[in-house]
Amino acid sequence: MKLKHKGIWFSVILLLCLLGLFLSKKHIDQVYRNLQVAQTEVSQTAYSKVSQNLAVKSGQGKTERGNYLATIYVKAKTGQKLSRNDFYLYQGLKEGTTMIDSLKINGQATSRLRSGVNKVQVKALKNGNEQYLYLLVNPKKGKYVKYHFNLQK
Structure with missing residues (x-):
């Protein structure tokens, strides 16, 4: 008798879990459709135009002392902020992506772009063989x- 009740409870719990997975998948599909x-x-x-106020152009990229350094040019119509959180360094399938450690704009450790052309230097820790x-x-x-x-090497 006890074993039969355990089997019923197990079946009910299993069905509830499956229902939860189905509803979760349906919700995720709807969010990302x-x-x-x-x-x-x-x-x-x-x-290359990024927005109404920003355009970007490639510069140079190199590795130095275990760090990846890149220079890009950002043309801004007005002064505005540029976040280092918008940049990612892809380092191949094994390593994945790395956040940028530091961002210098026109030689200064700031996040403010001036109107006109800005020289932006990004620095990240190099882990893999590939860097994009x-x-x-x-x-x-x-x-x-x-x-x-x-980036030109």
Whole structure:
């Protein structure tokens, strides 16, 4: 008798877990149904428009003393902030992505862009053999654009 009740309770709990998984998957599918991730290549010769006020251009990239250093150029129509949290360094399948450690704008440790062309230097800890610098922009809900910098070595 006791064993039969345990089997019934186990079946009920299993069905509730399956129902929970189904509802969770349905919710996630609904939240991300319009998710779009586009990738844009950023060249060294022309500026790529990021927003109405910002455009970016590739510069140079190198590794030095275990760090990855990159220089890019950002053209701003007005003075505004640029966050280091928008930049990611992709280092291959084994390492994944790394956050940027420091960001210098026009030689200063600041996050403020001036109107005009700004020289931006990013620094991150180098872990893998591959390094690809991305700027991740979220122009509207559910839409992301990855700007891949083709950096001269």
